[in-house]
Amino acid sequence: MTVFFFLIKEGFKGLIRSQYAGLFTIFIISISLILIGLGFVISRDMVFAVQKLKSQFELEVFLKYAATDREIEQFYAMLDSMPEILHASYISPDSAAKRFKKEFGEDIYSILDYNPLPPSFTIELKPIYRNVVSVEGIIANIRKNPIVDEVKYRRNLLLTLEKYQRIIFVIATLIFLFFTFVSIVLVSNSIKMTIFARRELISTLKLIGATNTFVKVPFFIEGALEGIIGAIISCGFFYALTYVVNNFFYHFVYYKIQLDLKFYVGLISLGFLFGLIGSLRTVGKFLGKIG
Amino acid sequence: MISFENVTAIFPRGAGVKDINLRVNSGDFVFIIGPSGAGKSTILRLIYMDIFPDKGKVKVYRYDSSKIKEKEIPLLRRKIGMIFQDFRLLNDRNVYQNVALSLYVSHVKTREIKTRVYEVLNSVGLGHRVHYKPDELSGGEQQRVAIARALVKSPIVLLADEPTGNLDPKVSAELMILLKKINKEGTAIVMATHNYKLIDYIPDARIIQMDKGRIISIS
Numbered sequence: 216m217t218v219f220f221f222l223i224k225e226g227f228k229g230l231i232r233s234q235y236a237g238l239f240t241i242f243i244i245s246i247s248l249i250l251i252g253l254g255f256v257i258s259r260d261m262v263f264a265v266q267k268l269k270s271q272f273e274l275e276v277f278l279k280y281a282a283t284d285r286e287i288e289q290f291y292a293m294l295d296s297m298p299e300i301l302h303a304s305y306i307s308p309d310s311a312a313k314r315f316k317k318e319f320g321e322d323i324y325s326i327l328d329y330n331p332l333p334p335s336f337t338i339e340l341k342p343i344y345r346n347v348v349s350v351e352g353i354i355a356n357i358r359k360n361p362i363v364d365e366v367k368y369r370r371n372l373l374l375t376l377e378k379y380q381r382i383i384f385v386i387a388t389l390i391f392l393f394f395t396f397v398s399i400v401l402v403s404n405s406i407k408m409t410i411f412a413r414r415e416l417i418s419t420l421k422l423i424g425a426t427n428t429f430v431k432v433p434f435f436i437e438g439a440l441e442g443i444i445g446a447i448i449s450c451g452f453f454y455a456l457t458y459v460v461n462n463f464f465y466h467f468v469y470y471k472i473q474l475d476l477k478f479y480v481g482l483i484s485l486g487f488l489f490g491l492i493g494s495l496r497t498v499g500k501f502l503g504k505i506g
Numbered sequence: 507m508i509s510f511e512n513v514t515a516i517f518p519r520g521a522g523v524k525d526i527n528l529r530v531n532s533g534d535f536v537f538i539i540g541p542s543g544a545g546k547s548t549i550l551r552l553i554y555m556d557i558f559p560d561k562g563k564v565k566v567y568r569y570d571s572s573k574i575k576e577k578e579i580p581l582l583r584r585k586i587g588m589i590f591q592d593f594r595l596l597n598d599r600n601v602y603q604n605v606a607l608s609l610y611v612s613h614v615k616t617r618e619i620k621t622r623v624y625e626v627l628n629s630v631g632l633g634h635r636v637h638y639k640p641d642e643l644s645g646g647e648q649q650r651v652a653i654a655r656a657l658v659k660s661p662i663v664l665l666a667d668e669p670t671g672n673l674d675p676k677v678s679a680e681l682m683i684l685l686k687k688i689n690k691e692g693t694a695i696v697m698a699t700h701n702y703k704l705i706d707y708i709p710d711a712r713i714i715q716m717d718k719g720r721i722i723s724i725s
Contacts, residue, residue, distance in 0.1 A: 217616045232598045419594050422554070423655070424584035425611040426577070 222429065226436025229413075236409040237441060243405040244445025244489055247398030248482050249452050254394030256472060258387030265380050268372070269345045274338040274354070275367045282362040287334060290360055294336060299344040299353050306335045333364060347373055398489075406438060406493035410501055417501060427502055434494045442490020446483040453478070507532050507662060507694065508553060512562035515552060523548045523719045526562070530663065530696055535689045535708050538698040540716035546698035548719075550665045553696065554586050555579050567662055584612045587656025587664040587693075591671035593648045595640040595655075601627065602636040605655045612659055626658045627651075630684060646677035650684065657688065664688065666697040670704060682707035 230237050278287065287305070294303040306314070311332035312323045323330055344353065350373065354366045410417075420430050457472045465471055508530035516522040523545040530536050538546045551557045552564050555571060564571040569582045595604050602623055609619045627633050630650040640648050649669060656664055666685070670678035678701075686708055689695050697704070705713060715723040 217619075218610060218613050221610045415594070416596055416598075419596060420607070420611065421580075422583065422588055422594065423608045423611050424580045424582075424659075426580045429580075429611060 218429070222432040223436060225433035226440065229433050229437040230440050233409050233412065233437065236405075236412045237437070240402070240405040240409050240441045240490075241445045241448070243401045244442055244486055245448035245452070247401050247489065248446055248449035248486055250394040251391075251398050251485065252449060252453055252478070252482060254391040255478075256474070258391045260470075261383050261387045265376060265383055266342075269342070269376055272340070272345050272369065272373060274336075274340070274350070274357075276336040276338060276357055276363060277365045277367070278334045278336075278362050279364045280333055282334060286362045290362055291336070293360065294338065294357075297353070297356070299340055299349065300338055301341045302339040303336050306337065308332050308334055311335065345373070346377055402489045402493050403496070406441075406490075407497050409441075410434065410494065410497045414501065417498070421502075430502060431495070431498050434498045435491055438490035438494025439487050440490065442486040442488065442493075443483060444486075445490070446486025449486070450479050450482055453482070507567060508696070509565045510549075510552070510562065511565075513552065513559045513564055514561040515548060515557055515559045521545070521548075521719065523552070523716075526721060528714060528721065528724070530694055532662070532694055533689070533692055534694045534696075535686075535711040536694075536696045537705055537708070537711050537713045538696065538716060539700065539702060539705070539713060540722075541700055543718075544700075544716040545719040546700075546716055547667050549716075550588075550667050550696065550698055553663075553665060554583055554588060580611075584659055585662050587653075587659065587661035589649065589652045589656055589664070589666045589669050591668040593640070593645075593652045593672075595648055595651055597639055597641050600637050600639055601632060601643070601651050601654075604640065604651055605658050608655050608659045622658055623654075626654045629657075630654045644677070645673050646680060649673060649677075649681055653681075653684065653688070657693070661693065663694040663696060666695060666699075668699055668701075669697065670699070670701060678704070679707070 233240075278290070282290075291303065291305060294300055308330050311334075312330050315321075315323050315332065323332065340350070340353070344350070347370065350368060350370075354368075357363055357366055417430055453474055457474055460468075461471045508528075510526045510528045513526040514522070514524045516524075521543060526545075526549065528549075538549055540546055548557070552559065552571070553566055555564070555566070555569070555574060558564075558571050566582060567585050569578060574582065596607070599607075605623045605627060606619050609622060614622070624633065624636070627636060630653055632647060632650055632654065635643060635647060635651075640651060643651065649672075652669075653664075664685075669685075670681055673681060682704055685695055685697070689708070705711065713723075713725045714721055715725075
């Protein structure tokens, strides 16, 4: 137990003894985690934005004026049974007139003496069918019904989204990977510096008969602590960023950053791993060199 | 206790030692003398198995250089005390912690560590300097801390590589008197030095003279 407590204590003391090198590693880890976090948020929200645009996509099916209530009910039942459809809602001519008044501020009856708005359905598709090929197939199916007059949808929007979705996904992934790569290089180099600064300690320990485990453990503890402290700093940054953007800039940019507990736990775990793996690799290499 | 049998160890740059045969027994005081590059430090490095022979074998205590496993090297080094010209003390911890480190490495219990560290520091005359950092001490005191760190684990042999190289003649003389006392108490000492004058302090020491990697005389 003496050795166990000694090594734990050495790990904690190492953080204080390493002084500027340790502080530098903490700083680099926090910067790295901020970069990775930003990469994650940017890529996630870019993908979300595309998904959100696609989720607003809907089909409008206009029926013939002559369609009877029974035919409309049967058509509704048919839509309900289609596996591609998430939700279909019926808009009667009266509801359409009310919506017209709400949107344009004028009563349709005062303009035309009659209601020209046909009965219609708005259809929301399941996410996987929100692409031009599937939509065209669904429309062809719907059009087979004799009471259907016209089917409208924002074909150009869907085409544009489809065209750019892949590019956006690739860009988002690249941003995330780039930040992660830069972070790993930064962290690895700063830990290398910390350990190089204490090569004297390592070689002295080896000379007096320390096993590799005895040499490594305090560095692992120190690396993990540096990682966790760096991660806590980056968590503070994101907490502040979220507060500032959501409270002071929302009205300008109409964008809210949403970060949950999982995000913060993820950052801390990543910091812990960075510190641990960084010191593990570097001490391992260094021990290999001095034999 | 220590034996070299036809040992040759050559470095990639060419220096090293060739055809070395020697024995060190318990209680011996052995000087390895010769000019720089004669191979003195190489002999010491072969003893603590920092390097291995290309030919022949080195036996230290119950460890054989041709058979020793990597995980056994720390166990061998716990049996050997080492002091160097540059002391190799850790400036980020005090005298007590520097000496105690040797015992923590050997898994000695905390209570015993305390007793042994104070005992050994008193024996080298540094009982009053336990809380000092090495860089707050004189060169002679630093070397005595290094000796204390080497002795605290009761080694079978103390290896000294140019231990007086950074010390003035007066302090060097004090150090030699201390090493003589340690040797009289039963610890074998192997000292590599190019300072022939040091031999005078230990009249009954064995002297191995080296040049260009070979032993040229043993007395």
